[in-house]
Amino acid sequence: MIExxxxxxxxxxxxxxxxxxxxxxxxxxEPGVVTVLKGPSGSGKTTLLTLIGCMARPTSxxxxxxxxxxxxxxxxxxxxxxxVSSLPERFLTGIRRATFGFIFQHFNLVRGITVLENVxxxxxxxxxVRGAVRKRGMELLEMFSIGRHASSRVDxxxxxxxxxxxxxxxxxxxxxxxxxxxxxxxxxSRLSREFxxxxxxxxxxxxxxxxxxxxxxxxxxxxxxxxxGMRDGRIVAGAPPS
Amino acid sequence: xxxxxERHRGIIDFACSSLLRRKGKNISxxxxxxxxxxxxxxxxxFVQALKREAAxxxxxxxxxxxxxxxxxxxxxxxxxxxxKIGAIRGVGAVHPRLWGYYYxxxxxxxxxxxxxxxxxxxxxxxxxxxxxxxxxxxAAGDLLTLRSAAGDPTLLQVDAILPDSSELVAADxxxxxxxxxxxxxxxxxxKATDLALTVANRSELATIAxxxxxxxxxxxxxxxxxxxxTYESVFDWRGGMIVVILGAAILAFLIFAWDKAxxxxxxxxxxxxILKSIGWETGDVLLLKTWEGAIVSLTAFLFGTILAYVHxxxxxxxxxxxxxxxxxxxxxxxSLTPAVDPYQIAVLFFLTVVPYSVATIIPSWRTxxxxxxxxxxx
Numbered sequence: 001m002i003e004x005x006x007x008x009x010x011x012x013x014x015x016x017x018x019x020x021x022x023x024x025x026x027x028x029x030e031p032g033v034v035t036v037l038k039g040p041s042g043s044g045k046t047t048l049l050t051l052i053g054c055m056a057r058p059t060s061x062x063x064x065x066x067x068x069x070x071x072x073x074x075x076x077x078x079x080x081x082x083x084v085s086s087l088p089e090r091f092l093t094g095i096r097r098a099t100f101g102f103i104f105q106h107f108n109l110v111r112g113i114t115v116l117e118n119v120x121x122x123x124x125x126x127x128x129v130r131g132a133v134r135k136r137g138m139e140l141l142e143m144f145s146i147g148r149h150a151s152s153r154v155d156x157x158x159x160x161x162x163x164x165x166x167x168x169x170x171x172x173x174x175x176x177x178x179x180x181x182x183x184x185x186x187x188x189s190r191l192s193r194e195f196x197x198x199x200x201x202x203x204x205x206x207x208x209x210x211x212x213x214x215x216x217x218x219x220x221x222x223x224x225x226x227x228x229g230m231r232d233g234r235i236v237a238g239a240p241p242s
Numbered sequence: 243x244x245x246x247x248e249r250h251r252g253i254i255d256f257a258c259s260s261l262l263r264r265k266g267k268n269i270s271x272x273x274x275x276x277x278x279x280x281x282x283x284x285x286x287x288f289v290q291a292l293k294r295e296a297a298x299x300x301x302x303x304x305x306x307x308x309x310x311x312x313x314x315x316x317x318x319x320x321x322x323x324x325x326k327i328g329a330i331r332g333v334g335a336v337h338p339r340l341w342g343y344y345y346x347x348x349x350x351x352x353x354x355x356x357x358x359x360x361x362x363x364x365x366x367x368x369x370x371x372x373x374x375x376x377x378x379x380x381a382a383g384d385l386l387t388l389r390s391a392a393g394d395p396t397l398l399q400v401d402a403i404l405p406d407s408s409e410l411v412a413a414d415x416x417x418x419x420x421x422x423x424x425x426x427x428x429x430x431x432x433k434a435t436d437l438a439l440t441v442a443n444r445s446e447l448a449t450i451a452x453x454x455x456x457x458x459x460x461x462x463x464x465x466x467x468x469x470x471x472t473y474e475s476v477f478d479w480r481g482g483m484i485v486v487i488l489g490a491a492i493l494a495f496l497i498f499a500w501d502k503a504x505x506x507x508x509x510x511x512x513x514x515x516i517l518k519s520i521g522w523e524t525g526d527v528l529l530l531k532t533w534e535g536a537i538v539s540l541t542a543f544l545f546g547t548i549l550a551y552v553h554x555x556x557x558x559x560x561x562x563x564x565x566x567x568x569x570x571x572x573x574x575x576x577s578l579t580p581a582v583d584p585y586q587i588a589v590l591f592f593l594t595v596v597p598y599s600v601a602t603i604i605p606s607w608r609t610x611x612x613x614x615x616x617x618x619x620x
Contacts, residue, residue, distance in 0.1 A: 050615040055519055057613070089611075090523060096614075097521025108516045112263025117256070121517070124252030125526040127245030133252075169520065 002029040002052055002177075002208075007061035007085075009047050021047040023233040024061070029210060030226070031067055031176075034203050037212040038219040039230035045212035046105075046181050048230070052210065053100045053179045054084050054092040061085065068099050068176040068208075097122065101170030105182035107162045109154045109169070115141065116150040119168045126173065133172070140168035144198070160191040167198060177208040184215045192217045199223055250533075253526065257533040272542050278495045279546025279594050280553065285488050286586050287554040288562055294581065300470050304337070304438035306447060307464045308454060318433040323458055327437065330453050332446045338434030340423050344388060344416070349377045355416045357423035365419045368398040373413025375403050386416070391428045398422070439463075496597055506605040514606065518614035527610035528603060535602035539595040547590065555580040 009022040022044040029035050029052070037045040050056045051063060065071060066081040084095060102108075109118050119137040141147045144164040149157060154165060163183065170178060178199075184192035192215065200223045202209050211218055219227050229236045261268045308327060310319035321338055328336040340357035353374055363369050368386055380386055386398045404412050423429060441447055451463035514527055522530075553559060 047615075055614045093518070093521060093523040096519075102519055104519075108512075108519070110513055110516060113256075113259045117259060120252075121256065122520040122522075124256060125249055125522050127247075127249035127252075129244075129248055130251060173521065 001031050001066050002210075003062075003064045003066070004028075004052070005062050005064075007048070007051060007058045007063060009044075009051055009056070010059045013059065021233055022051065022058070025233075025235055026061075027228060027235060029208070031208045032203070032206050033225035034199060034209040034211065034223050036219045036224045036227045037210070037230055038214060038227050039212075039236075040214055042232075043230040044233035045214075045230055047233075049179050049181050049210065049212050053102060053177075054087075054096045057087075057092075058085055065095070065099070071095065071099055071176075097126065097173060099176050101173065101175035101178045103163070103166050103170050103178065103180035103183050105185050107166040107186075109162060109165055111155050112153060114151050115146065115154055115157070115165050118154055118165055119172055121172075122169060123172050137168065137172060140171055141165075144168055159186050160188075160194070163187060163191070163195065167195075175207075177210065178202055180209070180211045180213075182213055182215075183211060184213060184218055189217065196221050196223055249526075250529070253530050254533050257530055257537060260530070261534060261537060268538065272538055272545075274498060275495075275538065275542035275594075275598070276546045276549065278491055278498070279542050279590070280549040281491045282488060282495075282593060283547050283550030283590050284553050284559065284562065285491075286590060287550055287582070288559050290583060290586060291554060291581070297470060300466070303466050303469055305441040305444065305466050306439040306451065307339075307469070308437040308439060308458075309462045309464065310436075310458075311460055311462050316436075318430065319436055319461070321432050321434060323461065324434070324437045326457065327439065327454055330450060330457075332441060332443060332450050334440040334442045337438040339436050339438050340420060340429065341435045342423075342427055342429075346378070346388070351377045351414070353414050353416050355418065355423065355426070357420040358417050359420055362417060363401050363419055365421055366397075366399060367401045367419070368422075369402045369404060369417040370400055371404045371412045371415035372406060374416060375400075388416075388426065390426045396422075396426055492593060495594065496601075500601055506609060510606075511609050514609045515612075515614050518610065524607070524610045528607055531603050531606040531610075532599065535599045536595075539598045543591065543595050546594070547587070551580070551582070 005026045007022060007025045008020065011019045011021060025044075025048060037048060039045050047056075051058050062083055062085045064081055064083050071080065071082055082095070084092060087095075110121065116134070116137050119140060120133050123133040123136075138147060138150060141150050144167060146157075146161055146164050146168075149161060149165075154162060157165065163186070170180075180199075183195055187195060196218065199209055199211070199221075203223065203225075211224075213219060218224065308319065308323070310317045310323070319338075324336040324338050327333060342355050344353045344355050345351075346353060351374075370380075370386065374386075375381060378386060380400055382400050382402050384400050386400055388396045388398065390396050398418065404415060404417075418426070424431065439450075441450055447465055451465065454461055454463050517527055517530075518524075553561065
């Protein structure tokens with residue numbers, strides 16, 4: 001479970017160009033379900049994802065993670081609850097690596113290296129045996145039907161293929177939570193539906209999925225268990241999809 | 243332990259791929275870097291090799307040389323001094339030496355002329371250094387023409403050319419018989435240029451020198467150690483001359499390293515952001531950048547050092563020779579003995595690899611310590 005209470009994120013604090021991207025957000029994201037953050041550009045969806053995904057710390061408020069089997073032990077007294085709002089960077093990285101898998105809007109693949117290398121990248125610092133990581137990477141690529149591109153450079157792939165590489169990369173460390181930021185922004189309708197099918201398979205595996213999107217194909221999908229509306233950095237509505 | 247090795251292995255693999263995808267940029271970087279290391283290494287190897295050669299040659303030098311001074315300048319020494327010095331306790335043998343300089347206006351070269359008694363060439367014959375042979379275009383059996391102090395042309399037959407091993411200090415040497423030498427320079431009888439002494443007990447050298455000065459206040463004893471020091475300072479001076487070159491090379495290298503360091507591109511910054519967002523720690527990113535820097539700098543260091551070694555010891559420092567060896571038009575031509583001092587390699591390493599590595603890591607560290615989302619947006 002991910003619990004947010006009074007989470008605020010300001011940029012350029014103390015300067016004339018101070019900007020509040022997320023303001024007083026409180027909500028609970030249940031494990032094992034698909035939650036969609038819905039809202040227009042600039043509504044704070046991406047910033048909220050980065051805060052939940054331990055890529056940045058909130059300016060104020062608390063974010064507590066609990067019940068995820070991949071959470072590293074951080075002296076929580078055995079409660080399984082970790083307040084990530086004020087953890088040092090080193091611990092945040094540990095959580096980010098083990099618990100979250102990220103799918104970015106622009107895919108954020110490293111250009112110039114092969115598809116398989118891109119998929120294996122998150123596992124390098126873990127010190128896991130190379131052969132095992134390679135095997136898992138190949139399995140993931142096969143699962144997404146892009147195994148034949150394993151030794152191609154990512155630059156040569158189409159948008160849909162790039163996204164599948166990004167998904168495979170997000171799964172290489174077998175995370176509990178998949179975070180996807182505008183995953184269908186660069187895909188056509190067919191590929192967007194394919195993506196949602198993949199999301200459905202994640203859900204059936206018991207993973208928690210958190211998606212920020214303003215694409216109706218995503219937030220109107222029957223797979224979206226919960227849609228949280230956002231505008232101007234605040235939650236404006238939260239209801240199950242129709 | 244295995245995890246640690248696997249972690250390094252993975253990061254090194256990525257560092258290699260990372261370097262290879264910017265092939266053009268990195269190859270040119272390694273080339274420039276190699277060239278700089280080669281220049282600096284050549285200077286270090288060359289100066290050290292010259293000093294070593296000089297020290298080896300001076301092994302054969304006399305324990306002490308006694309000169310006579312007049313008005314603070316070197317003057318001819320009476321042979322009678324030698325007889326009295328030979329009587330001082332501890333002095334083994336005294337050999338009067340006859341030598342002088344000759345300027346050859348035809349080839350615009352300065353030669354050192356020396357007389358040798360026993361075992362030297364016969365009258366009318368000479369043994370010459372290879373520099374003289376090259377300059378005057380003569381070989382053994384040819385005639386060498388010189389103009390005596392009286393202005394008369396003197397023809398001397400060349401008996402032999404001195405071996406290459408002595409070329410550093412004997413390139414400009416002409417050895418002749420004593421009567422020829424005295425006749426050529428109109429050198430007064432009963433006098434010598436200086437006296438060469440051998441001493442039985444080296445620890446008594448200073449005492450004997452003091453006794454000589456007491457007995458002959460116008461004399462100046464020069465110890466072998468002082469000669470060695472003079473040679474060293476001469477080569478150091480030559481080394482000192484190229485310290486300017488060395489300084490310029492190092493400065494250019496620092497500018498190059500700094501440029502590389504501050505030139506972390508937007509693409510590189512974004513990549514660091516991606517790595518952090520997918521679970522790399524700041525330490526992992528720094529390790530990656532350290533390996534990248536190490537691969538570039540160690541490759542350049544290795545090739546630069548090999549290039550310098552080949553240049554100095556196989557091509558006899560052909561690029562430096564005109565500026566650094568000999569003077570006038572008589573350049574010694576000789577092969578330096580290949581030898582490398584680990585201390586010099588360490589100095590070279592610290593002069594070249596360390597500044598580059600530091601300059602590479604600092605900007606990466608600055609980017610890597612930012613939040614991953616900030617690094618990705620930058």
